[in-house]
Amino acid sequence: MLNHKVIITPNEVILDGKTLDHNEQGGALLTELYRTYVGDYPKFFKMDTLSKLGLVASELLLQAEGEPRFEAREDRAVVFFNRSASLQADTAYQATIQEPENFFPSPAAFVYTLPNIVTGEIAIRNKYYGETSFIVLPENDPKIMAQQLQLAFLDTMTQSILGGWLDCTDENHFEAHLFLIDKQQFDTIESSLL
Amino acid sequence: MGGKSMIVSVANNIISPLGMTTAENYAAVKAGKSELRRYEGHWDLPEPFVASLMQRDKVEQAFAALADNERYTFFEKMIILSAANALYQTHIDPTSDKVLFILSTTKGNVFLLDKRETGFPKERVLLGVAARQMTEFFHNPNTPIVVSNACISGVCAQIEAMRNLEGGRFDYVVTVGCDVQSAFIVSGFQSFKALSPEPCKPFDANRCGLNLGDAAATIIYTRKEKADENEWVACRGAIRNDANHISGPSRVGEGSYRALRYAIGAIDPDKIAFINTHGTATMYNDEMESVAIERAGLATVPVNGLKGYYGHTMGAAGILETILSMYAIDEHNILATKGFETLGVTHPLMLSNQNQTTDKRMFIKLLSGFGGCNAALLFAKGGAPC
Structure with a gap:
């Protein structure tokens, strides 16, 4: 069993098996989740869609965990997987340089053109000094994810992982399938993902 | 496992x-x-x-x-x-x-x-x-x-x-x-x-x-089971986050310090030939690395950086710089930090723009990046415990 598990798609939010009520869909759903469950972290509005998705999904998981928050720790890793890397942010940045007569490259947009930025956003929010990592696969493959997550516990500092699948192709199309798992339970990761 | x-x-x-x-x-x-x-x-x-x-x-x-x-x-x-x-x-x-x-x-x-x-x-x-x-x-x-x-x-x-x-x-x-x-x-x-x-x-x-x-x-x-005398061993590495900023390094070198500390473990710093740094030549990165290296108790270990030869090769950098560091130690060499003249970081580092000699057989590869991430990896030549 995983400690806690959250699924967010453009029209569904499921936390620990329970569907959460919401009014919005797509990108607006992420803003609604932020307003309902977070509310005090305006940096959210500067983020790309992948980071917004990762932030609200991690907030739901950590609130479900119910442990004290925002205390510096090195024993929790953040390890995400996806297929599209930072495609939404890449496409948005490309639009700022596509036309020579309308060339306005933005550092605020460029910084999000790396998939691992979301792992940094979650580390900053929660004061996680542990491992942060982003792995890109040709397709969603629970078996490979489970293997790599189990191997991440070879770092002897890592006692728990906030991890899973976090993919986003544009502002309105995304999928989070994240969980919290302890080192003692790593043998069960694969069966829980399938 | x-x-x-x-x-x-x-x-x-x-x-x-x-x-x-x-x-x-x-x-x-x-x-x-x-x-x-x-x-x-x-x-x-x-x-x-x-x-x-x-x-x-x-x-x-x-x-x-x-x-x-x-x-x-x-x-x-x-x-x-x-x-x-x-x-x-x-x-x-x-x-x-x-x-x-x-x-x-x-x-x-x-x-x-x-x-x-x-x-x-x-x-x-x-x-x-x-x-x-x-x-x-x-x-x-x-x-x-x-x-x-x-x-x-x-x-x-x-x-x-x-x-x-x-x-x-x-x-x-x-x-x-x-x-x-x-x-x-x-x-x-x-x-x-x-x-x-x-x-x-x-x-x-x-x-x-x-x-x-x-x-x-x-x-x-x-x-x-055991490496031969002339083989290179990847000993121990860590990835750590600054938990500070997505596009600027930590002023206290938090993530690099923690990654270095994990990578060196119980190894005597005196056994390390050099730390091959990220050394991008941005103001903030190089300063941060000097802080992290000192905090990790490694200020007496020689340091070099290879961006003056290649620029920043991004996804290739960690592997390219590791391989060149191995070849250097194979020849008892510490490669020069090309482009470096006068020390410009607050914590003194052992840097040189000339190739130096060494008889030591270990080095650390250090990197840092956007998203506040840092990584350090210890390498040793031969089968000595590390």
């Missing part, structure tokens, strides 16, 4: 503007060469920039011996050529399911997002799909793993390789790092005001930013 086996390097390759093999690259760096040049009007960019870029026809000539140039992007040719060069030094059968390919890259085929690029399916912009071009070329049955952790990807990919070998599922991991420059990347770093208008000066008082570079580098690892 776990056990007491060692993770040993069996072959490697570097493809860069300084050469198509590791031997050519090492000889060029030892001689102080660089292909950093000023480009004006390149890729229709409005601002000039200094970078170390491949002569693309040289890559195409070499690739023609392997396959049809038209089928692969420049990025894919680079990774296939580099992996092929390393594999051909060995008897490894890449078609075996005991061989895993790991790719370290930040931007892969990102140039395909440009509307004017029509030669390849847009799907190839996906990093996993690009990596598949490589595994399919070698008829490897396993799904490739792409590590994309900004500038630290090359060390993360090696840590990932070590873990996959320790896990016992694979006998060999072909670890390939590559990024190729494009209007996308150069304009982004220009918008950050991070690029130097001249060849970069790591750790120098007058440093004014980084240069970008094209490169591909490959290192193949296996698992052994």
Whole structure:
């Protein structure tokens, strides 16, 4: 069993098996989740869609965990997987340089053109000094994810992982399938993902 | 898993503007060469920039011996050529399911997002799909793993390789790092005001930013009971976050300090020949590394940085700089930090712009990147415990 598990798609939010009520869909759903469950972290509005998705999904998981928050720790890793890397942010940045007569490259947009930025956003929010990592696969493959997550516990500092699948192709199309798992339970990761 | 086996390097390759093999690259760096040049009007960019870029026809000539140039992007040719060069030094059968390919890259085929690029399916912009071009070329049955952790990807990919070998599922991991420059990347770093208008000066008082570079580098690892005297062992590595800022390093070097501390473990710093730093020559990065190295109790260990030869090669950097560090110690050499003249960081570091000698057999590779990530990895030559 995983400690806690959250699924967010453009029209569904499921936390620990329970569907959460919401009014919005797509990108607006992420803003609604932020307003309902977070509310005090305006940096959210500067983020790309992948980071917004990762932030609200991690907030739901950590609130479900119910442990004290925002205390510096090195024993929790953040390890995400996806297929599209930072495609939404890449496409948005490309639009700022596509036309020579309308060339306005933005550092605020460029910084999000790396998939691992979301792992940094979650580390900053929660004061996680542990491992942060982003792995890109040709397709969603629970078996490979489970293997790599189990191997991440070879770092002897890592006692728990906030991890899973976090993919986003544009502002309105995304999928989070994240969980919290302890080192003692790593043998069960694969069966829980399938 | 776990056990007491060692993770040993069996072959490697570097493809860069300084050469198509590791031997050519090492000889060029030892001689102080660089292909950093000023480009004006390149890729229709409005601002000039200094970078170390491949002569693309040289890559195409070499690739023609392997396959049809038209089928692969420049990025894919680079990774296939580099992996092929390393594999051909060995008897490894890449078609075996005991061989895993790991790719370290930040931007892969990102140039395909440009509307004017029509030669390849847009799907190839996906990093996993690009990596598949490589595994399919070698008829490897396993799904490739792409590590994309900004500038630290090359060390993360090696840590990932070590873990996959320790896990016992694979006998060999072909670890390939590559990024190729494009209007996308150069304009982004220009918008950050991070690029130097001249060849970069790591750790120098007058440093004014980084240069970008094209490169591909490959290192193949296996698992052994005990390494031979002349073999390189990847000992212990860690990835740690600053938890501070997504685009600026921690002023107290938090993540690099913690990664260094984990990597060195109980090893006496006096056994370390050098720390090969990230050393991008931006104000903040080099300062942060000096803080982290001092905090980790390693201020007496010599330090060098190789960006003055290649610029910042992004996904390739961690692997390229690891391989050159191994070759240097093989020759009892600490490579010069090209571009460095006067120390310009607050914590004194043991830096030199001349090649130095050493009889020590260990080094640490250190990297840091956007997203607040940092990585350190300890290497040792021979079978000594580490």
